[in-house]
Amino acid sequence: MKQEKRWLLMETDEQIVRQLAADLQIPPVIAGMLVRRGVTDREAAKRFLEPDKSHFYDPFLMKDMAKAVSRIRRAMVNNEHIMVYGDYDADGATSTSVMYLALKKLGAQVAYYIPDRFEEGYGLNGPALVQAKERGFQLVITVDNGISSVEEARIANELGLDLIVTDHHTPPEVLPDAYAILNPKQPGCPYPDKMLAGVGIAFKLAQALFGELPEEFLDLAAIGTIADLTPLIDENRLLARYGLERINKSPRVGIKALIEIAGLGGKEITAGHVGFAFGPRINAAGRLDSATFAVELLTADDWDRGMELARFLDERNRERQDISAQMFEEAVQEIELHPEWLDGRVLVIAREGWNAGVIGIVASRLVERYYRPTLMISLTEGMGKGSARSIHGFHLYDAMNGCRDLFEHFGGHKMAAGFSISGDRIEELRERLNQIAEAALSPDDLIPKIEIEADLDLLSLDFEFVERVSRLAPFGFGNPIPRFRLRGLGLDSCRTVGADGAHLQVQVSTGAAKLAGIAFRKGPEAELIRQWQRLDLVGELAINEWNGRRSLQIILEDWRPNEQQVFDCRHVQHKVSWLGEQAGAKDLSVVCFHEEVVSEVTRALAPYPWQEPHFHRVLLADGKGNLSQVALVGEEAKEAEERSASAGQRPETLLGDIVFYDLPQSMDQYRAVLQQLKGPFRLYLLHGSVDKQWIGRKTSCWLPDRKLFAGVYKMLQESPMTDSEIRQRLKPAYHEALDLILSVFVELGFAVRNGVAYHVNKGTNKRALEESELYQKRKHRIDSYVRVIAALIDSSSEQTVREVMRLVTANPEGANSDGFEEQDSRDSRFSGAGNSV
Structure with a gap:
């Protein structure tokens, strides 16, 4: 079933849009699109629509760039061995490829190393640094990792290894003690573009080393930038634009092999192809095997070897798809076994034996399905490796940073993160993240837009x-x-x-x-x-x-x-007659919110001999708005029901002509039923002022007056009585109120219960009913409910139809918790404060 989404028409400063449209001689729609992307004047528009390679920033604006370049050049002069320490995703593989090829072209003694996802995990690790030292490396350059490697930097220093960190992830409060750190997000870095991917920073380092734009690496930079979901604005836009241009004009061996294996030969390669065809195949190497295969492909200069590697990655990607599909189903089953998880704002799911290389993909699919920030954890011998994905409005890194003490390691940014955690801390992580999300996300934020x-x-x-x-x-x-x-x-x-x-x-x-x-x-x-x-x-x-x-x-x-229409029929005074007339003209689905009116509705729908035969359904909504079919009326009822069943419609499906007969028990119930209207419909609102008297009688039973309290007390003064004995002396209409009366008497000390009988407590001082907490709670609920009813009855016709349609389609942006826009408080508004009583 297609997930319901909210449609948001984006708003823009119309004055700026008109000015930009006039300046550029473009349609206002196009001008509005530019303004929403931060392009608000002629110069910015020219830079956006007519990018030029001269728009790349000076790489030496980045903090520590001069220091890093100086150290690398010294290493080349001294013939030192340099290790490029990469990462296993598409950004990491392209970053490694750019840095390795750039240093190799400059004549450096260079090799690359990518940690094993399963054995070593993400980022720098001590044993790998020890091994680098033993193999004779003097300089280690990280790409797409290292910004959180404080302990590993200390180890490198002890080993006598110089460490240059290039990373784009959010820096922690304490930075590693490295020789140089290239990260535009670090404190004190004046570099204008803070949103480069890891490959973008590697590209800038190559640009600084070459003294000019290294155009031969634009293709690799584009792939990593697009695949890592970095914002395609500013320099990222330039990298993507010119990188795609290079891919289409003169693709390197490895990329050409990817194009062939993905069935894209002869097509113009777009950012979409990079994200959905190149990225998954490059990522598959590190997810199921070793990312070195991806780097070997991207740096290959032999066509046969390139095709061999591309086929291998394609096979691994198919295998990854099968594994992720199975894990997704298992994760859904896990969630269905714990439906209470969906009451929270964040999903945290853990299971023994899940493939740690695929959990990020599955987490993304779970976000699509449930639209909640999702953390997926693979457990092995009590330790978990996790991957997290977020939704708009929830800064994942900040939230996880608030639980930093629970993690062995973690890193990431606002939309994605990776981490490791002990299995015995997962439940606490779930609780704490949901507490953070409870404050950060409203129910409205959990509806995809x-x-x-x-x-x-x-x-x-x-x-x-x-x-x-x-x-x-x-x-x-x-x-x-x-x-x-x-x-x-x-x-x-x-x-x-x-x-x-x-x-x-x-x-x-x-x-x-x-x-x-x-x-x-x-x-x-x-x-x-x-x-x-x-x-x-x-x-x-x-x-x-x-x-x-x-x-x-x-x-x-x-x-x-x-075709969705709402008709305001609240003015109808004789509802039974109106319903009978409609029943003779069309098939109806009548929704009852109170069980007491079902028999009245069923009688009204009974056909007259002279009328054309029609089929009617009577549906009863429970307190949560769930519908159940309680009656079928009409000569063709059985045949019509069979037709509906053969068309795949459940008996409670709301289609066609629908009548809301009576007032709801609560706004939550009303909203829940309205949001089940998915297809074409004509909705008749028959509840109105004629129901006021009936609702008044109902609420008087829910909250009895003082006279009834006094009457019951007088009975108990005469002699102790059981609940059933009191009911025999009360009118049936007051039976519903008796439980409250007796509970209030016990709470205030007016009566005590011995066994099944109630006795008057003669030593109790006089107290007001309002002192009872039970009485106050019931009164509050009744007052809230009355406000709901007043709004449903008294709102203008135009306002009622508009607000009902808003509830049907989705809560508008800027709405209150009831799904209605905030307006002047003098307006009569529907209120969701009332609960079922």
Whole structure:
């Protein structure tokens, strides 16, 4: 089932947008996209849209760069042996390749070393440094790691090894005592771009060593930058742009082999191909085997060897896919066994024997499914290796830093992290991270969002607009693929395509304008969409070229039916008559929020002899909003139910004409039922002022008046009585209130319970009912509920329809906890404060 997402139309300062559009002579939509990416004036726009290699910053602006270059040059003059100490992911492999090839070209005595993910783990380690010393190395240069290696730096110093750290991860409070540290994020570093990947810093060091831009390494820098999900702005944008250009014009042996093995020969390579075709294959080496195979591929100069390595990585990637699919299913099963975990804000999942090289991928998939920060841990002999992924709005590194005492090691940034931890500390980690997340994340933050650049009219779409949008490429993290919304489109066709109908293809139109759409891996949604006549779409615009013909298409991200209507019928005074009339004209699904009204509704739906036969369902909502079918009415009820079942619809599915008959027990219940409206529907709100008297009687039973308290007390004064004896003397309407009355008497000391009978406590002083905590709690709940009911009854028709539709689609950004936008407090607003009583 497709996960519901919130659509957010991005806001921008319209004055700045208009000015930029006028200055650049571009459409306001394009100007708005630039402004949202931090481009607010003509000069910044020129730098963004017309990048130039002269825009690269001077590498010597980076703290310690001159010191690092001086030490490396001295090593080359003295013929010292240099070790490049890398990492096993795509950023680490490309960083290692850039540094190794650069030093090799300069004539240095250089070798590279990448730790074994399973035996050594991430980053520098003491035994590897000892081995480096024994092999005759005098200088170690880390790439994409080392910023947290305080102890390892101390070991290097004791061994007489000089250490140059190049890393882009968030620096800890205490930095390693290295000869030089290249990290734009470290305190006191004036370098303008703080968001370089590890390969970006390696590239800058190569630039400083060469004295000019080392263009031959732009391809490697682009792959590492894109694969590591660094923001594609500033220098990262330059690296990605010119690196992709180099890949398409003159790919090195290893990259050309990757292109062939991924089936991309003859295609223009984009950032998407790097992220989804190159990155996983390069990463597969370090996840299941040794990342040295990836570095060997990227530095290869022999075509046959390059193809051999590319095939090997492709095989490992397929194996990785199988392993990650199995681990994902196991993780989901683990979560289903502990549903209480989903009550928290952070998922922490651990299991013996999981592949430590794949847990990061699986953690990302779990984030997609559950939209919570997720930590996945592989346990071996009581020790865990973990990988963490976050969601927007939750700084993962800062949160984990607040639990630093629990980890053996950890490092990362706001969206991802790696760590090791003792198995007996995992439960405490789960508790503490959830406490941190409870303060940092609201329930609204746990709903995935799609950021929409603008609403577009299909009639005005053309190739020129799509080509203008493409000038903002390369797209990636920090410069997201632009997604647009088109509304009220007619659905001309909907079918599944691909192996086993895996993908969804639609044809939509507005007037004479037509547009094709494709949604990958969404084939199962076809049945639902075919029921719709008109729909709203969100997706990425593209130009499809096939057999020499060009056409516009939209790559679908999300979709909704456009046929969703709410009718305000709260003014109806004779609900039974109204329901009977409607029942003679259409099939109805009637939702009851209180069991007491079910029989009334069922009688009202009974058909008259002269009416056309129709099929009606009566649904009862429990306190949490879960629906159950409690009655079927109509001559064709059985046949209609069979048709619904054959169409895959559950009895409680809300489709077609729906009636909310009575007022809800709580706003939470109301919201839960509304959010089950997924397809086309016409919703009739029949609850209204006519229900006020009935609700008044209900609340008087839930919170009895003083007269009833006094009456029960008088009975007990006459003689001790059991609960059932008191009920026999009360009207049935007051039975519901008796439990509260007796509990309050016991709490205040007015009565005591001996066995099953209640006795008056004659020695008790006079006390007010308001002194009872039970009484106050019940009163608070009743007051809150009354406010909810007042809002549902008294809100204007326009306001009611608008707010109900907001609850159906999703809570708007900036909404309060009830899903309604905050407005002037004088407005009558629905309130979620009331709980079921």
